[in-house]
Amino acid sequence: MKAISLRLCPQVLLSGRFDAGQEGFELFWSGAQAEIWVTGSRFEVEIEAKYDLRRPYLSIEVDDLCAQTFSPLEGKHWYTAFLGMEPKRTHRVRIIKETMPFFDGSKAVLLRVRGDGELIPVPPKKRKIEFIGDSITAGEGGRGPVKFDEWLPMIFSSRDNYTRLTADALNAQYNVVAISGAGVISAWNNEPRTIPAIYERLYGTLDERPYDFAFQPDCVVIALGTNDNNAIQQPPFTDPASGKTYKLTDSPEDMERLTEGAHAFIKRVAALNPGARIVWMSFYTSGPVHDALSEAVRRSCQGGTKAEFFVPVDLYRLPRGGMGSRYHPGKVTHRAIAKKLSALLK
Secondary structure (H helix, E strand, O other), X not given: OOOEEHHHOOOOEEEOOOOOOOOOEEOOOOOOEEEEEEOOOEEEEEEEEEOOOOOOOEEEEEOOEEXXXXXXXXXXXXXXXXXXXXXXXXXXXXXXXOOOOOOOOOEXXXXXXXXXXXXXXXXXXXEEEEEEEOHHHHOOOOOOOOOOOOOOHHHOOOOOOHHHHHHHHOOEEEEEEEOOOOEOOOOOOOOOOEHHHHOOEOOOOOOOOEOOOOOOOOEEEEEOOHHHHHHHHOOOEEOOOOOOEEOOOOOXXXXXXXXXXXXXXXXXXXXXXXXXXXXXXXXXXXXHHHHHHHHHHHHHHHOOOOOEEEOOOOOOOOOOOOEOHHHOEOHHHHHHHHHHHHHHHO
């Protein structure tokens, strides 16, 4: 097999929002991946990377084995996915983005593939799922130990995240739209940085072009609210540019704003993904934020937009050994979430 542009390989399954007019396939959002089925004893991928402080991390899987997790070198380089394997067998290769987008110009783009075998069409998936969320959905803390508390790309894990585990359990292709710290109407620090504000954008920034919603899921899982809950405990945020101060409280007035914000987002998601089953997943079993979000789901159903409210685990009562780095759920918790969520979606 000569070196072939990844974008010219119809046999390859690409998952995650990307620019159809760009050369190569940019692994931008958490969990973005290329799935490739190929024969041969040797297979390589060409990756172009750029970063300053926040390095993107990728994993290469071969036949469901995590062959390597690494941060690619800057510039264009070839990386060996496998070498010395049984040449007549078909091997499943997945190149997965482990880290969330950092919006600082860092990137990792898959360009070409080459090997001594042939590409085989990826068997069709049974489902399509989109996951919308914050740091939990983006995989923050999923890789690291409890004592590691620095906010660095290497603590993120998409492979061990509930999104990937749920999708694998249901044989689904999936997209992830998730940013650490963002909420429904407030970020963790009371900054007005929200997922609804950027959901319709290709790369999640307010000043760039809209996403075309070419990926039409049969289910959308919205896992937002933890940062709105965190904002209640944090001091006010003052915008340095405008001087305006923001502060979310658990007052009835603010919780009504949260309910209406979630309700509006559910309706918008339903309109952009017609026919999709919508599940709002919360990680609280009680409290003002739990009540506000469950009320949003109730209002949506009452208004004709079907949605479900689901709590797989309580962040205040994680499973034994369920904590990862930076007070975020670890592998044990993500497996527990995936088990319950995949059972619900079946």
